[in-house]
Amino acid sequence: MQPQKATANVTGVPALQSAGILAYSAAIKRFDLLEPSREQQLARRWQERRDQSATDELVTSHLRLAAKVARGYKGYGLPIADLIAEANLGLVIAASRFEPGHGARFSSYAMWWIKATVHEYILRSWSLVKIGTAAAQKKLFFRLRGEIRKLAGETTALTPEMAQVIAGKLEVTVRDVTEMDSRLCGDLSLHTRVGDGDGSAEWEATLVDESPDAEEIVAEHDEVTRRSRALRTALEVLTERERRVFEARRLAEQPLTLEQLSCELSISSERVRQIETSAFAKVKRATILAARAGSEAMAA
Known part of the structure; x- marks a missing residue:
């Protein structure tokens, strides 16, 4: 049976324009950070009495953390407001499951849940380009751009040599690396012509259907x-x-x-x-x- 989850009215960040995001960022700054003893007290109130106000205070005091983590994923081309909303959802889940008495700070515990919900949202949003669900594919999806920047500096163009190095480091094939790079760079029209002269053809004609039956x-x-x-x-x-x-x-x-x-x-x-x-x-x-x-x- 799934544990009862706390709910707080902070997960539904609307699809705001940049001005709205700035207003939201300013609004969450008014919530003070908590001392460790206060975090423990609030966690006990939720665990023992299911006191909704306790989890609300835990969540609101860490909204800035959730927003900061969400902004770290803006390079995936998704609305920052949606990323913040997912990060806040992870924060709510963490507040409902945080157990007092272990000596851990709530922020350390919440960080895992925030990243997990944001990762899940990004993978769902990119499903149309058939992002793999295996652990290695997920790791490749989230780390490819960073690995390319480490090897290429300011440029972001993937070379065969770089693909070989990244494939070895992330334990995937070179083909996985090049295909993921193409997906992250954007969709390519099926009618794009490849080849030169009389030997050119539309990209669609060169594709091989390797999908299972x-x-x-x-x-x-x-x-x-x-x-x-x-x-x-x-x-x-x-x-x-x-x-x-x-x-x-x-x-x-x-x-x-x-x-x-x-x-x-x-x-x-x-x-x-x-x-x-x-x-x-x-x-x-x-x-x-x-x-x-x-x-x-x-x-x-």
């Missing part, structure tokens, strides 16, 4: 659904702390280091490693059992 699509969808269901079931065997470590170390696009998690959870790095190892073993066992049960149910 309907049977393969259905089979893949069923397999992905079965694995996702098994993983969700497996995660339920973990404690809250085990789940946080497992998700941050094994499921996140940019996994946190042992040191980062030790600071967040106020425990040693070695203890974080032990929790990760134990959680992974639990999830592996539970996933196998859940997958086996699903297969037996389908066979029956």
Whole structure:
């Protein structure tokens, strides 16, 4: 069962023009940052009494953080107002799940949820260009531009040599790199002519349909659904702390280091490693059992 979520009237940032964004930025500055003790107090009020005003105060005090994170993704060509709205949604989710008593600041905990919701929104918005859903493809999508800038300096043109280096670093193929670069640079008309002279042809005529047939699509969808269901079931065997470590170390696009998690959870790095190892073993066992049960149910 999904945990009850807090709601705050701050996620629906309208589609504003630049003047509206400036007004919004000015408005959120009036909310003061909280002391650690106040954050803990508010979190307890929500956990113990489901006090809506407590989560509202947690959220509003961190709206500037959400806006700052959202602006970091403006290079993807999406409305900044929508990015801020998604970041605020992540902030609300974080406020509803933040647990007091672990010694972590709310901002450290909220940052993960803010980035997760923004990433999900960007991937949904770019679905028309068939962005991959695999972890490696997502990492390539979010890091390609930065890697190109590191290698090329001020220029952003991808060369074959750069594609080779990036492919090795991000553990994808060179073709994945070049195709992702083309998608991020914008759509190309199918009627663009390629080649010279009599040998030229429209780009559409040179394309090869490598997409799977309907049977393969259905089979893949069923397999992905079965694995996702098994993983969700497996995660339920973990404690809250085990789940946080497992998700941050094994499921996140940019996994946190042992040191980062030790600071967040106020425990040693070695203890974080032990929790990760134990959680992974639990999830592996539970996933196998859940997958086996699903297969037996389908066979029956």
